[in-house]
Amino acid sequence: MTKRRRGSPAPTPAGMRPRMRVLLTALAMLLPGLGLAVGALAYRWHVSSEADRLRAGGVPVTAYVSDRAGGGGRGSGIDRIEVSYLYGSKQYSTWIPCAGGTGCHRTPGPKMAVWVDPAAPEKFVAANGHTNGSLSFLMSWTAIPAGLVFAVLGGVGVVLVIRTRDDQWA
Incomplete structure (x- = not known):
């Protein structure tokens, strides 16, 4: 085992230079x-265009609001409701946000209109x-600024690595 001199740089893992570690x-x-x-952003655009498509060409069906969860206070999650509907003799049920960004102040009525995609009945707009895709984590407005x-x-970091010379990393 060799001793390292005082003031000399510490050995890097697997011989990787500090510049490369910063770049990675x-x-x-x-x-x-x-x-x-x-x-x-792309998922929000997709969900919005899917909703527009279903409003124009979907089959109107009556859905039933069967449950409500979340939204009771700070940190309690998204205020959401469970909707169930019957299409083509098959029952479909899923959770969707209750209302806009402020949530629901009360549980919606027992019935709600939905427009179902006849080719894929699990897809709908309420x-x-x-x-049916509105509860994805990508629909959170905080995902965009966090990513940015x-x-x-x-x-x-990349600009700093590119603009500095190799001898400044030793």
């Missing part, structure tokens, strides 16, 4: 951050504007 860390923040921000923060931090 920056890329590990930049790429998922961009993916999260772009993915959340009268409150939410679809990580992307910016990673981008700054």
Whole structure:
């Protein structure tokens, strides 16, 4: 075992230079951050266009509100309702957000109109504007800024690595 001299740089794992470690860390923040921000925007666009398509060409069906959960206080989760409907002699049931960003102040009535996709009956848009995909974590408005923060931090790291010389990392 050789002793390291005082003041000499510490050995790096697997011979990786500090510059490369910083670059990999920056890329590990930049790429998922961009993916999260772009993915959340794209998913919101997809859900919105799916809702428009179903309002125009879906089959109107009466759904029943069978349960309500969440939204009771800070940190209690999304205020959501369970809707069930019958289409083509088959029962479908899923949870959707209760209302807009403020949630529901009371449980909606026992019935709700939904428009069902005849080709894929599990897909629908409810009268409150939410679809069967509205509870995805990508629908959270915080996903976009969180992704952008990580992307910016990673981008700054990449720029710093690119703009500095090798001899500054020793």
